Amino acid sequence: MKKLIVSPSPHVRSGITTQKIMLNVIIALCPAVIASGMIFGFRAIFLILVCVATSMVWETLFNMIAKKPNTISDLTAVVTGILLAFNLPPTLPFWMAAIGTFVAIVIVKCLFGGLGQNFANPAIVGRIVLMLSFTGAMTNWTLPLARQTSDAITGATPLVSQNAEYSDLFFGMTGGCLGETCALALIIGGIYLVIRRIISPITPLFFLLTVEVFSAIVGADPLYQILSGGLLLGAIFMATDYVTSPITMWGKVIFGIGCGIITCVIRFYASMAEGVSFSILIMNILTPYIDMITKAKPVGAVPAKKED
C-alpha cells in the first residue's frame, strides 16, 4: 500500500513569513539609514553597522548558551539593531552601543523567551538604559556635517532650542539622534510599510493626531512638535512593533492615543525634553490590558447563559 501524507487542512499556505516581514521593515528603514549617513557622515553608518552586528552576535551567543536553535535568520535582531542605532547620537562610543544591544537583545528579548514573548520594545528599553547609564554621551548632539563650523560642532536639539526651521526639520538638518532627524526619510519608510500592508496606519496616525491636538490645546506649534524629536521614528517604527502593541484595531487606536498623550505630558510638563520612548514603553506595559478590553467581536455570538 502506498503511503500518503495525512495532515489537517488547510493544505496550502500563503507565501508570507516572519523573515519577509522583517526584510520589508529593513527596506523601509533604508531611506533613514541613507539620510543619517548624508547628514552625520560615515560614522553614523558605522554605528548602525556596529549595532546590527552586535545584536546578531548577542542573539547567536545566547542561543548557543541556552542550547536553542539559532534564530538570527528571522532578521528581527537586524531590525532591533538598526532601530536602536537610530536612537543614539552619532558620536556615541561603540562599546556603549554594544551594551545597548546587549540589553535590547539578551535582557529584553531572549530572556523572556525570544521573539514574540518580550513585553517591551527591545530597542526602546536599550535606549532608555543607555540614556540613564551614560546620560552625558547620550545627549552629546552633534550638528549635521553641513551645519558644523570651526567653533560649533554640537548644539541643542530642536525640542530644546525651539527655533529650528520647518525645512531643516523636514530634511533632518538639525542635531539629534542619528535616525530621527530626517522626517522625509521616515515618512517614505512608513508609507512603504503601509502599502506593503506590513503595518496598520492606525497607530501612527492616532499617535501623531493626539500630539497635534494636545499641542494645539496647550498653545505649542503642532507641526513643530510632530517634526522634531523622535516622534516620527517612534510612531512609525517603534509603536507599530507587532509583539508589544495591541492586536485589534480598537486596541491600536487606544495605544496610539495613549502614546500621544504621554509624549506630550512629558514634553510639556516634565523635566525631560523628549518623551517618545517612555510613552511607548508605558503603553507596551499596558498592552495586555488593552488587549483584554478590545477583544475581537465574534460574528453572531449570543451572550452566555448563566449556568445553574
Added chain:
Amino acid sequence: MDLALNCIKISHRKNTENCETLVYPVPETVCIPMLQHMGSPCKPLVSVGDEVKVGQKIGDSEAFMSVPVHSSVSGKVIAAEDFLSAAGKVCKSITIECDGKQTVSEDVKPPVITDKASLIKAVRESGCCGLGGAGFPTHIKLNFDENKTPIDSLVINAAECEPYITSDYREMMENPEDVLNGIKIIQNILQIENVYVCIESNKPKAIELLTDMTSGDNSIKIKRLSSLYPQGAEKVIAYNATGRTIKEGELPSNQGIIVMNVSTVAFLNRYFKTGMPLIRRRLTIDGNAVKSPCNADVPVGTSIGELLRFAECDEDKVKKVLTGGLMMGMCIYDLSTPVIKTNNAVIALKNDVKKTQTNCIRCGRCINACPAGLMPTEFEKAYKQKDADRLKSLRVNLCMNCGSCSYVCPAKRNLAETNQLAKMFVSQSNQEKRNNI
C-alpha cells in the same frame, strides 16, 4: 455589504473550468460506505452473494439524521466489511462486483410530488445530502417548521471559493435548466418568496448565462459575489445574500433562510424527472501531480486510485491526496478509498506544505482574516494553558474551520488545527462538568 465579514484572497487555480464533464466508465468493483452524509450511518439491506441493480436501495436507517444509500452499479455483493472513513468514523461498506450491464432497478421511477410532505419524502428516498461537502441531509433542511420562522429566502450556493474545484461551475454551464427547474420546484412547493443564486465574480460566464435565463423572473436574483475565500461558507453566503447574521447555535432556517448547493438542486430536478437516486456525482480531478486535470461524472464507490489513473496521475510522485479543496479538504490515507456523495474534488499533490513553525509575532493577520471575527492566536494560547473557560468566552465553537488563519500566518502556525483540538477539548470539559454534577 459584501465585504463586511473578513475574508482573504487566494489563488483560484481553476484549471478545469473549461473541461466538459467526462463520463467515467463503469468500474470493475465499487465499495459503497453506509455513511456518506452528516448523521447516523445506514444499516446494510443486502448481504454477500445478493444481486443488486442500479439505483437499488442497499442501506437505510431509522435514525432522524440519515439518508438511504443506493447501489451505483448492477452486479453481485462480494463483501460487507467495516470501513474507516477519511473523517475517522467506522461504518459498514458494501463491495459490489459489477456485471457491466448496468441493469436499472424496477424501484427507479419518478416520484409524485404534490405538496411539502411528498416532496420531503421523495427527497429523503433520493439519498440526497448537501453536495457542497458537508453532506447535511437535504430532506431535514427542507423540512423546516413554518410556524416558527417563515422561510422567505432560498440561497443557492454557487460560490465555489476553494481553489481547483470547478464541479459546481460545470453543473451551471452544462445543466442550467436543471438548476433553474430544481429551484422552481422547491420554491413553488415550499412557497419561498426570494431566491438568490450566489456566484463568485471569477465565473462571469455562469453569471451571464443564468442572468439571461432568468431575465423574465423577478423572484430569482443572480448575485455576483467578490472572489474571496470563504465566500461559500454557509454563514458567509447567507450573510452576503440576505444581510442576515446566523447567530451562535442557529441554523439558517432560524433566520428564514435555506442554503442549498447548486449541484444539489440540479440533482433534485433530475431525480424528480427520472427517479434515479443519488448514485453518481461530478467531481474535479486536479492537483500538481495530475497530468490531465478534468471533471468526471463518477459512480459513487469508485476507488480514488482508479480515478487518478484515469486523469493520468503519476502515482510514484503523489505524496498527498485530498477529497475536497485545498483549504478544507481531507487527506485520504489509502488510494483505494471510494468516492462518496459529498466529494466534489479529488486533488493529488506532489508536495506537502512546508511547516517550519516559528513563534507567534502577534501580527494579528489571523484576526483580520477570520470570517467569524474570532481570535485564533488567543485560542492557541488558551488551548496551551488548557483553559476551557477562556476558550468558551472567546467562542471557539463559532470556528467554521475554513483554515484562513493558518493560511495567512507568517509564523506558519497550525492555527486551524489547534482550533479544532480546542473545540474538542471544550466539549470534553463540558461533558466532565455534567458528569460531576
